[in-house]
Amino acid sequence: MADPFSLDDFLAEDHKKIDEYLIFLVRALEKNSADAARPLQTMAERLDHHMEWEEKVLFPAVPPSPRLASRHVESLTIDHERIRRVMNELASAISHRQFSEACHAADDLRVFLQGHNRDEEYGIYVEADRVLGASERRRMAESFGRAP
Numbered sequence: 001m002a003d004p005f006s007l008d009d010f011l012a013e014d015h016k017k018i019d020e021y022l023i024f025l026v027r028a029l030e031k032n033s034a035d036a037a038r039p040l041q042t043m044a045e046r047l048d049h050h051m052e053w054e055e056k057v058l059f060p061a062v063p064p065s066p067r068l069a070s071r072h073v074e075s076l077t078i079d080h081e082r083i084r085r086v087m088n089e090l091a092s093a094i095s096h097r098q099f100s101e102a103c104h105a106a107d108d109l110r111v112f113l114q115g116h117n118r119d120e121e122y123g124i125y126v127e128a129d130r131v132l133g134a135s136e137r138r139r140m141a142e143s144f145g146r147a148p
């Protein structure tokens with residue numbers, strides 16, 4: 001039987017965890033709470049690691065094909081830059097205790113992540129499961145788990 005380990009499932013699970021941190025963060029912001037700093041830091045670390053690993057390990061490992069245009073990977077990388085910019089806006093608003101600006105930035109981030117994650121989960125992650133061997137998929141997941 002083929003090894004059922006799926007990078008799509010593994011990485012979609014990390015998307016879900018990042019979404020959960022964002023929900024904690026929004027709850028803190030809605031209370032105009034300085035407690036937002038902690039969920040912000042946790043989410044930022046996790047999201048930075050996720051995107052950096054995708055750019056350094058995943059994207060280069062999956063070759064362009066008729067099912068996966070190189071444009072798709074370029075647009076994912078452009079999304080990452082946009083996500084990083086909004087994360088910086090969010091961090092700056094929180095550090096200046098500008099909670100309504102921070103709520104706007106968090107909402108932008110939620111929308112960007114939703115579209116981006118869907119593109120990955122129905123695009124490059126599926127292709128990675130299709131073209132990479134089982135041991136390669138497992139090795140990559142192990143490299144994800146190591147410290148950023």
Ligand SMILES: [Fe+2]
Pocket residue numbers: 051054076080116120
């Ligand atoms: Fe990504």
Ligand SMILES: [Fe+2]
Pocket residue numbers: 011015050054117120
């Ligand atoms: Fe991702």
